[in-house]
Amino acid sequence: MKHFWLLLLLFTISIQAQFQINGIVKDATANKPLAFATITYADGATTISDVDGKFNIVSKKEIAFFNVSYIGYLKTKVPVLFGKNYYAVFLILKTDNLKEVVISNKNPALAIIKKAIENKNKNNPQKKLSSFEFKSYNKLIVSAHPDSLKGEIDSVFIENSIGKTFSKIDSSAHKFKEIVSKQHLFQTEKVSQYQFGNQKLKETILGTKMAGFKQPIYEILGFNLQSFSVYDSSYELFETKYNSPIATDAQLDYNYKLLDTIAINGRPSYMIYFKNKKKSKASGLEGVLYIDQNNFAVSKAVMRIKGVLDISGIHEFQYIPQEEIWFPMSKTFKIVKGKNDDDIKILGGTVQFDGDVEKDFKPRKKTASDFTYLVSKTDNFDIQYNTSIKIKQSYISVEIKEDAINKPDSFWESFRKDSLDIRSQKTYSGLDSIAVKRRIASRIRFGRKVINGYLPLVFFDMDLRKIISYNNYEGFRLGFGGITNDQFSKNFRIEGYSAYGTKDGNFKYNAGLSARVGKLSDSWIGASYTDDVREIANTLYVIEKRPFKLYDPRPINISTFYNYVTWKATFKTQILPKTESIWTLNRSEIEPKFDYVYNLNGKLYPNYIMTTAMASLQWNPFSDYMQTPNGRVEVEKRFPKFTLQFTQSLPNVLEDDFKFSKIDFKTEYEKKYLDGQKTNLLFEAGFATGDLPLTHLYNTSPNNITKESIIERITFGGKNSFETMYFNEFFSSEFVYFQIKHGFNRVTIFKKVKPTFVLVSRMAWGNLQKPEQHLGLDYKTLNEGYFESGIELNQIFKGLGLTAFYRYGPNQLPRLEDNIAIKLSFTLNLGL
Template identity: 65%
Template structure:
């Protein structure tokens, strides 16, 4: 969802910013000098980037700037009127370098070792028992109009001796006209940060977002850069990288001492660091300014260069009373990087320049080439060791109810400086455009479509209910929906009706819910249903709704049971970092296949089940956000744990059986900097008592009982056993383990770039009281079930192919029966 919001708002978020004065610093061999120091007479200091490029603004009185680099002669450059680009070449010193020498080894390594060993005494979150401060943040998406060629390309024709001009391309001109008056996007935020009991919480006091009456909360929670430079994993644009000052940093980074400079009257070492990996996107590169006395970070430049060129700068103020450097300002910037080919996304194309050879022919610049994102935060009203009272400390972000309704006097009080005319016009113009083009409504529509709904007035119609297919019902045609906020914010009605073309019966469900507490998303719900469900399937009540264009696995299922009855539940997020469902249900169950349940000699062809169930998902490492509309998971992290307990209620509403079920699931996912990803799933269940086979476990088989491999080709499931045949195994207790490792996309041809995924699954199980189940023939998983496979996903237009092999104790005699070939489909947005 966050990705969708960003793409909707920042489709042109790929660019290279240019400022009033810019240029490049090189050596005599024309090789760029990264992180050279640039100083002006009015103390507007900066450094070159990893490509030796620089940009800064100067006042009209500034006559020159100075460029210095360790081991090279310092050079003064005189500023010339109307000249905006300067190419500076430095000559290497011929005398011995007067470098700071701490030991016989690389001096930078000695300094970094001391930085790492002194982290706890320099990290405010370790040294201070508590602190609090306020932050003013301004984020803009904009461009410098001076960098845009504003000419209108035109040609002239003559008719009857009259000259007529025909515009060929005026896109740059129009873009320059727009960007001269306003920014493309703008948002402001005032937050209070409180730290205590080893927790840091942000409370958003005020927020303004151009074009939106109600802010997009996902953007507020979106993590652009780490708050603390001392985090072991440093984050840029929600991607974590090994920090250059982590405990293991010395094996991942190379360091070079560039210079010694004064920061706030204290001597600091200026050290360049770079990840040892050769890939541009494999790690951070930048500069650390390290206090020569206490080895604390006085300033840090963190950069990652790839398809997007992303940088984060941290500036600190020295606090003599606490003997600590405390963060005072952060800057985050995205500009356009380089890529071998253009990227197609959401129906459009982002064009890139490639790092190619001498025959590279520059393309015509598009508007997106001039655009950039800049976010600046300034801290103020800082207090140390005050032991503040932190409400709801388990929440990472809390947005006040009136945060989007603050008067202009509030903003004037907290802004570092008054909004300039361009920023003021941005709010006026974007608000007007948003109303005219109904941007908020369109964004809301996009949210719902992604989740599988089409809003029509007060009802959101459910796309999942329109059509599906399985081997029992045939084509299942239906209509369903749920009322939305236009109907009521505190009450909802939902339901559906469906008809199976093969079984010829109608299914339906009707229900309603009441909002008990908005802050904790607590609802009281009730439903009545008459429908069918796959036998022995595991359903966790707290699992998130997932909308797919198709749901592949049910296509092949032929054994179902009918359930008719009611259920009532309470959904809540009242417990920190959890979501829970407490449910009471009563259903009449009728198996739709040849089956009888034998209980003490009595055979049941149908039965009544009255059960109580508690389902809870716990995300201990995720960050949660409290908004005026409820509590949401702002930053999804792993592992996540799901627990569910179901207990039948003897002698309640004519319940027939006494039993209990315990289900558990643990999920873990790790993404790597090189584009690879590993996913691990551990799932198990234990049923005890008198449980019919309809409510036991089948461990998600997904293979057809056909003679040849070709006849068995079908769609792959997400976490299903592709070589296990339907109804082949049943268990009353089971455990399954799955590990998937996906590699970065492999380029075979220009438009053929599959994603290679290795998969291994295994399961063990047991069946207690097998004599109770009369009818189906099945096996047990006492000796285990094992399969491995290879998936080539997104080979073309999202379509992929996979192959799986079954081995171990339950391997079948015929070789071809152990092989399964599956088709996969992944919705490909071009990213």
Template identity: 65%
Template sequence: MKLFCFLTLFFTLTIQAQFQINGIVTDPSSKPLPFATISTSDNNNTITDVDGKFILNSTVRPASFTVSYIGFQTKTIVILNDKKFYPVALLQQTDNLKEVVVSNENPALTIIKKVIASRDKNDPQKKLRSFEYKTYNKLIVTANQDSIDGRIDSSAAYKDLNKKSINIDSSDYKFKEIISRQHLFQTEKVSQYQFGNNKLKETILGTKMAGFNQPVYEIIAFNLQSISIYDPKYELFETKYENPISNGAPNSYNYKLLDSVNIKGRTTYMIYFKNKKKRKSSGLEGVLYIDQENFAVAKAVMRIKGILDISGIHEFEYVPSEKIWFQSNTTFKIVKGKNDDDIKILGGTIQFDGDVEENFEKRKKAASDFTYLLSESNSFDIHYNTTTPIKNPSLYIEIADDASKKPESFWQAYRKENLDLKSQRSYLLLDSLSIRNRVEKRLGIGRKIINGFYPIGPVDLDLKKIVSYNNYEGFRLGLGGITNERFSKNFRLEGYGAYGTKDGVFKYSAGSGVLVDKSTNTWFNVYYTDDVREIASTVFAVDKRVFKIYDPRPINISTFYEYTGWRTNLQSKFIPKTEAVLELSRNYIEPKFDYLFNLNGKLYSSYVMTTAMFSIVWAPFSDFMQTPTGRTESDKRFPRFTFQYTQTLPDVLGNDFNFGKIDFKAEYEKKYLNRQKTSLLLQAGYAFGDVPLTHLYNTAPNNLTKETVVQRITFSGRNAFETMYFNEFFSSQYLMFQIKHGFDRIKILKKVRPSLVLVTRMAWGHLENPEQHVGPVYKTLDKGFFESGIELNKIYKGLGLAGFYRYGPNQLLKFENNIAVKISYVIDLGL
């Protein structure tokens, strides 16, 4: 969701006076020299990228610039009035950098090993007991007007001597006119960072976002780059890479000593690093500036180049009293990179140049190809070893209620320099542009659609309720929705109605809720429902709503029970890093299949259940954000644990049975730097007392009882047993374990790039008092159930295939009956 909002702003806004020079630095054989130093007489400097290219910005026009690179002669270039691009070829020299380490080992690697060994004493979050500081951040999406041709191109065609037609393409010209007046997007933020007890918290004191009355909180929480350069996994644009100074980094990176430079009056080594893997976009590369005395990082340049060309720069100030380098400034930049496919977002297309043959004619660059995003942060008011307690330390980000309402005097006090005329215009022009193009409204609609709703005035239409299919109801046609903030921020109404074309029965639900506490998202809700539900299914009340255009598994379900009654609950996030639901309900239950429940000789074909239920999910490693509208999980991390307890209430409101259920789920997911991912799921349930079959466990089967493999081909489910037949097993206690390992997508053709996933599932179970259940024929899971399979997802347009095999004690006699072939469909929004 955060990435969706961020890219929406970055690219959809682009469909709308600073001096700069560009160039490339090469050796005598025209081979690019990465990370050569470019500097001017007024101490403005930059370095070349991995392709030897550089962009040097300056508020004034310098007379010249100097290019230096270890092992080559320094060269000074005079800047000419009519020249913007400077190719610079350096000549090699015989003298080398004086090596300080006497060793046969690569000197750069020796230095890096010392950096790793000294990491804890140089990391402020390890060396200092506590600290706090403030940061001013400005983020813009803009383009360099001098890079855009800006001519009105014309071509003449003569039909005869008397007629002439002229075709004019003025898009670049118009774009340059716009970019000369304003930025395409702009936001400012002032934050206070506090560190103590090994926790870092950001409190946003003020935020200002051009074109938006209410800040987009997903953008505020978006992690552009790691705050600490010493994190084991360095993060750029929400993607984690192995840090070049982590313990295992020497196995993953090559290092080269480039130069010895002075930073803040201290001598540093300039070390270039690059991932050892040969394939493109395999990891970070960049330059580390290492203090020669204490082997701390004095400056860092980190870069990845792929679909987007992304770089992050960390600058530090040396603090003599603490003998530590403390981060003072960070810079983050994104420009369009190269990719084989165009990306489509909200109806707009981002075009890329793919890897093409030399003789293939590339796409003509549009003006928007020069668009880039730049985020700069400056730290100030720094205090070390503070004693101020951190309020709500379990929160990673907290946004003050008045953060978006700060007066101009607030911003003038915190800005490093006053906004230039172009930035001032940007707020005015982007506000009017946002209103005219309904940017804020379109982004809001996009958020709703991602979660399965479409806003119509004060009501959000529930897209999941429109149409579905199962073997009992046939086509289920319906309409549902919930009121949104336009109706009320503190009160809501919701409901739905649906009709089954096969069973011919109308189902409905109606409910309302009132906000009890905004900061903890505490709601009190009441519902009345008359509907059907799959028998023996496990539903965790705190599970997040997962929206799919289709829900494949219920298509083949034919055994349901009807439930009619009311429920009331309290849902809240008042406990740190949790979400909980406390619910009381009373329902009339009627099985819609041939079943009787035998309790002490009395046969029940329907019954009443009055239950109390408590459900809670705990995400101890996730980051949470507190906004003026409530608390949200800004960064979902694993493991996460879900617990649910349900108990019937004897002799309360006509309850018929006395039983309890304990349900547990543990989820873990690990993403690797090579784009592979491992997912683990452990789920268990224990039902005790007099429990009818409708409320036992079936462990999510998803296979049809048909003769041939072809007849059993259906859509694969989510965490379902694909070779287990519907209603084959029932349990009152069960344990299920699933492991999935997904590999990076394999490119077969330009449009055919499947994702290979290996899957193994297993389950054990037991059924108490089987004599109580009259009617269905079933088995138990005492000996266990095992299946493994291969998924080839997203082969083409999201479609894929999967194959599974059943083995172990419950393997069937016929070989073909143990095989299941499934169709998968994964929606890929390109986000």
């Protein structure tokens, strides 16, 4: 979802008011900016300078003067002059200046932070209050200051045969200034109701409108710009988590400095500056925490990340004397372009940033987009607490009401803190007309479909996966397929495909029809017919969504398939909380396409009929979901995730030949570290009991071909497959599999060569019941276990990488080279 935001920021915030003053605060002697100086104006209102010493004052009232203070410096009063809106303020150092200190037992800031950490549970509304609810109004705009932009028309002399000719060139900056002088580049509003009870927080969006879109992009509404609470151990800013400056172990990551004291809501607060200890500018958070001097609660917080994007989040609170607690009242989130050594490519477009001046990069000429920025402001009101609250569907973190996009103007006027100014009013009308003219909604819909593997063709979405593929049995598989979309019907779907294998010379096809029977639970019932081939002994979790790939490397070398002709009835639903499930009844005629016969009690089965009932479920208990009028969306993916699939044969039903049961289980865990590293864990197990042919047992996903030399065996590596295990080497009726991956930060070898370094280990154990029943293939079992470890160097050059794996343990082969597998890897970077 962050990709939508970056896209909006690139192809496209300052709130206009009557009085606006900009400036910078500097040390008078060293001429260096003073970060987080306090600026007081208009009846005690305050703001602070940013990391670069810059400040901005916006006021509805006329400002006669403002005061600037900074601990260790003399306070100064600055008169506001008519017609002047930029002020450079120089502060003089006191003779008894408080020198900056690093963390030690004598650091007063550290002592205050320790008290704040000790009292977190007493001061955190989500810990101290049994329940609360409130409404909020949010406005987000992407815009630019017109006064910051060059507005002239460039002119040049062009040399030609008759001499020099004067020619006017319309500057892009001039055009850009004309646009932002009249309207913003993007604008959206929403009104929400927040409810907290039983340690769960839910947002219900009562109204929403997005300039340029008749139906808002729901993914944007579920995007988490900044954490709701400053007390969480991890603070989230723009979908990136950082260790909080008041986390239990925060002292390991941050230095602290006492800046000043200030009154908020009439209560004295300490101003504590915090900065990540790492020298890199983008290594972590920095900012200011305002700590109440009496109860050591956070009375205000300013969080900032300065890197490629300059991102800041401000939290403001109001003191509630009855509960002796500071309750959140407003949030402000802002993005402006930062600095970076390299240009950044996103969605095929290049974004330029200034080089880091400390590294002597030459600054380039500013373009109009350098002045573009985003601001989101949220104000809370109608606060109630410690009341009886019943939260419906509390497992949904964000719910969008059915009528949220159709609210009248009177609704918005009743909730807006300030009426829309002329510029904001023109943004809605202007972007609505531009969106229609440029078909922006259709283009976003098109991009969303393509990313998921479909090409929209009016009423039908063509499945890009079906066009071409290759395996060692079918050769090139050429086909066409897809599914009808919402423009055809929101309640009925027709899907199907047809394919032809150039090597086996056969056609394969599928046809299906389904109908929606539950809107909120996104429940569908359907039926289908399929005549196709599938790899033997390969576990396929029906509920899993296959990611779209331009190529799928592993099937290229597979040669053992079986043909299946299947009639299927399906019920798909999300009715269970945080669970997606598919329930099916199948009748399949199976014909192995390799030398194999199944021996059951002396009767040989070269082909057979299987009638089964199956339930396939995926449970994501820690993820956050958003309920939209169009269905349910997983907006925050958290781990672990669990997948369970149970298959039961139906003896003597529709000519079923066998009696068996099969259960498959998989769980995934992913841990992202604050320094950019990542650990992935995967555990999988399967157990089959009864009479089951080899085609439906387990092969534990091998991916190595039987060739004499290492060089001959070089192919593309898979994602979770055994790279050193040969195809059809092992079969099991029960198995367990474990994989661990740890990815380190990208390593810079050359400027354009920055591979990711990943360590991988895999292991499996298994057993095969009744091996005498399977005739035709030579194979081994996994009773003693199988082990391999390796290294992945991904994205070495233009997405290409190299991996190497080694096989060891009880099933190690006699020749050293037969235990080594070298594979290519490829990562397609779409800039998303």
